[in-house]
Amino acid sequence: MPTSTLLTFFAYLIALLAIGAIAYRATATTSDYILGGRKMGPAVTALSVGASDMSGWLLLGLPGAVYLSGLSEAWIGIGLVLGAGLNWLLVAKRLRIYTEFTNDSLTMPDFFEHRFADSGLLRLLAASTTLLFFTFYTSSGMVGGAILFEQVFGLDYQTALWVGSAIIVSYTFVGGFLAVSWTDFFQGMLMLLALLLVPVMVWVGTDLHIEELPANMTSMWPESMTALSLVSLLAWGLGYFGQPHILSRFMAIGSSEALVTSRRIAMSWMVLALMGALATGLAGALVFADTPLDNPETVFIQITKVLFNPLVAGILIAAILSAIMSTIDSQLLVCSSVVTEDFYRKWVRPQAGEQERIMVGRITVLAVALLATVIAMDPKSSVLSLVSYAWAGFGAAFGPVILLSLYWRHYSRVGAIATMVVGAITVLVWKPLSGGVFDIYELLPGFVFATVAGVVVSKLLPAEQTIVDQHLKFEQKL
Numbered sequence: 419m420p421t422s423t424l425l426t427f428f429a430y431l432i433a434l435l436a437i438g439a440i441a442y443r444a445t446a447t448t449s450d451y452i453l454g455g456r457k458m459g460p461a462v463t464a465l466s467v468g469a470s471d472m473s474g475w476l477l478l479g480l481p482g483a484v485y486l487s488g489l490s491e492a493w494i495g496i497g498l499v500l501g502a503g504l505n506w507l508l509v510a511k512r513l514r515i516y517t518e519f520t521n522d523s524l525t526m527p528d529f530f531e532h533r534f535a536d537s538g539l540l541r542l543l544a545a546s547t548t549l550l551f552f553t554f555y556t557s558s559g560m561v562g563g564a565i566l567f568e569q570v571f572g573l574d575y576q577t578a579l580w581v582g583s584a585i586i587v588s589y590t591f592v593g594g595f596l597a598v599s600w601t602d603f604f605q606g607m608l609m610l611l612a613l614l615l616v617p618v619m620v621w622v623g624t625d626l627h628i629e630e631l632p633a634n635m636t637s638m639w640p641e642s643m644t645a646l647s648l649v650s651l652l653a654w655g656l657g658y659f660g661q662p663h664i665l666s667r668f669m670a671i672g673s674s675e676a677l678v679t680s681r682r683i684a685m686s687w688m689v690l691a692l693m694g695a696l697a698t699g700l701a702g703a704l705v706f707a708d709t710p711l712d713n714p715e716t717v718f719i720q721i722t723k724v725l726f727n728p729l730v731a732g733i734l735i736a737a738i739l740s741a742i743m744s745t746i747d748s749q750l751l752v753c754s755s756v757v758t759e760d761f762y763r764k765w766v767r768p769q770a771g772e773q774e775r776i777m778v779g780r781i782t783v784l785a786v787a788l789l790a791t792v793i794a795m796d797p798k799s800s801v802l803s804l805v806s807y808a809w810a811g812f813g814a815a816f817g818p819v820i821l822l823s824l825y826w827r828h829y830s831r832v833g834a835i836a837t838m839v840v841g842a843i844t845v846l847v848w849k850p851l852s853g854g855v856f857d858i859y860e861l862l863p864g865f866v867f868a869t870v871a872g873v874v875v876s877k878l879l880p881a882e883q884t885i886v887d888q889h890l891k892f893e894q895k896l
Contacts, residue, residue, distance in 0.1 A: 426732025427570070430739070431585060437601050456518070456669070458599055460676040464683035465606030466599045467667045468691065470748035471502070471658075475805050476609065476695050477738045478562050482715035484699020485706075488635035490643050491699070493651035495692040501655020502688055506681040509659060510668040512824040512896070514677065517669045519892050524669075525752075526662050526816065527760040533823050534831035535885055538764065543835060545760035547815050547842055548662055549786070552749045555808035556790035559746035562715075564794065566738050569719045576795060582742075583791045587750065587783060599670070602748070605737075610687060612737035613694025616718065619725050620701035631703055650859035657809040657861055660816030663748035666755075746787075753786045754779035806859070807849060814841035814864025822872050827889040833876030841868030 458466070483491045517523040520532035527544035534540060563582030568575055620626060634640040658664065671677060702717035705724060711717060722734040758779040763770055770778070819837045822829045844864035848856065 421728075424732065426729055427736050427739075430733075430736035433604075437604075440600075457672050458667070458670045459672060460680035461683055462599055462603045463667050463671045463676070464680040465687060466602035466748075467664055467680075467684050468687045469602040469606035469609060470663050470667070470745050471661070472609070472688075472691060472745070475558075475562075476691060477613065477698075477718050478565060478715040478742075479805060480692075480695045481699040481702060481717050482713075484696055485702040485711070485714045485717045488631075488640060488703075489638050489696065489700065490640050490647075491651070492638055492696050493648060494654050495696060497652035497655035498658075499655070499685070499689060499692065500652075501658040503685055504655070505658040505664070506677070506684065509665070509820060509824065510677045510681065511674045513665060513668045513820070514671060514674045515895055516824060516892055519895060520888075525755045525759050526665060526820075527756060530819070530823070530834065533885075533888075534834055535882070535888075536831055540831060540835055540838075541760055541764065543838055544816070545756045547811070547838060548756050549753055550842075551808045551811035551815070552662070552753050553786060553790050553793065554811075555805065556746055556749045556753075556786060557793040558805045558808065559742050559749070560787075560791050560794035562742040563739070563746075565713065565716060566719065566735070566742065569716055570735055579791060579794055583787055585739075587787045599667075606687060608733070608737045610691050610694070612718075612734045613691050613698060616721055616725075616734065617694060617697030617701045620705060620721065621697075623725065624705075626701075626704040628700060628704070630707070631700065635700065635703055646855075646857050649862065650857070653859045653862040653865075654806075654809065656817060656865045657813030659818075659820050660812040660814070661809070662752045662812065662816070663745070665820070666748075666752060750783045750786055754782040757782040807845075810845045810849070810859065810861035810864060811842060813861045814845050814868050816841075817865055818869040818872055822869070822876075826876075827886050827893075828876060828881050829872065830876040830879055830881035830885070832879045833872045833881075836875040837868045837872030840871040841865065844868065 480491065480494070483494075513529075516533070517529050520529055523529035523532055525545075527541040527548065530536065530544050531538065531541040560579060560583050563585075564575055564579035567573055567578035567582045571578070571581075573581065621628075628636060634642075668677070671680060698718055698721070702711075702721055705721055706717070711720060718738060719735065722731045726734060758775045762778050763775060767774070815838050818841060819834050822837065823834065841864045844867050845860045848860035848863055
């Protein structure tokens with residue numbers, strides 16, 4: 419790797435650590451560490467949502483899938499755009515107001531407890547589910563980081579994994595939510611620039627043309643596409659309603675009125691970024707038509723090496739690290755918040771002070787990162803497969819609970835427990851099965867079964883009148 423590329427790359431890393439140090443000075447309370455004191459602006463919120471949502475999947479997983487299978491993978495993007503748009507419209511405002519209304523809830527398990535006047539069981543279940551699926555989700559990011567450092571520095575996979583993990587954890591450990599959100603803002607801009615620049619360079623700066631690709635690569639409905647495949651790809655959009663690292667951004671924005679501006683910025687960013695990722699995959703299929711890649715998920719990295727000068731390549735490689743970091747830091751922070759507020763403060767030391775809880779949060783960042791790194795140690799791990807599993811788990815276990823909690827006044831505590839349990843178990847059971855209906859992405863059946871379970875159980879075991887009255891007061895605040 420040329421010296422100029424390395425210098426650019428390391429300059430970017432130093433800038434991130436500097437942001438973490440600045441955020442450390444602005445972090446005085448647990449609310450600051452977990453939600454930035456609910457003071458985030460619309461632009462930072464928007465790009466933080468986008469960057470933390472898309473992760474290394476956007477620059478590694480999706481371009482790699484398109485490089486292998488063609489433009490039919492665009493249906494995932496369409497499903498995600500629909501799901502993200504509905505999440506902003508249906509969830510963002512209500513969640514921002516409701517979480518502050520319910521005793522200023524800082525985490526999703528905290529919100530569930532106050533929403534249903536729960537004694538602790540629902541909170542414990544939600545916290546445990548969060549830690550389970552986020553460990554796998556974080557592991558996917560560690561795999562992406564290892565692929566990046568392996569390709570850039572020529573390290574073996576295991577060494578690259580530990581080096582990448584150490585860098586990713588450092589500023590999250592120090593700066594908390596403010597560091598995560600501010601770095602996500604800059605990372606989001608860098609990711610978008612990279613995803614637009616790479617395919618443009620291929621189409622404009624080379625003699626390659628998209629007409630040279632086989633017809634099945636440029637078709638959104640190739641012969642291999644079935645109705646079940648289409649449904650599975652579109653079903654990815656349902657996952658948005660249950661992703662804690664995205665929902666926490668809605669909770670942290672300065673005011674619910676700012677969400678309109680934030681939504682417009684976020685959705686514009688998302689559409690452009692997804693188009694760039696799809697175009698990058700097709701560009702890779704052209705550039706490497708005669709020399710197939712051993713690992714399709716490195717297609718973005720390999721294009722930057724082939725087509726760009728070392729200085730620009732360093733910036734583009736930093737964009738990949740941005741995508742990976744921007745999701746892992748958010749996931750680690752949510753896990754940290756859950757352990758601090760929903761385990762330590764609730765069950766271990768209710769009298770713990772602000773600084774003690776912040777330190778517990780930082781220790782949790784290290785512990786979860788270590789476990790996720792161990793899970794990622796298999797060199798055959800796939801970013802896309804790990805992401806799809808965790809995305810389905812959160813979408814099915816939390817998505818229906820969030821929607822029913824925000825919109826149905828008669829939703830009961832027992833109904834919420836049933837929803838969460840059925841959603842999580844369906845994903846765990848459905849995932850290893852295959853053939854026929856079991857080829858459908860596990861998120862869809864998990865979401866449907868969990869919703870039905872919540873409605874049926876709430877009808878059989880209705881919510882207490884105090885819970886219904888509290889929801890009515892919330893609706894009056896809208």
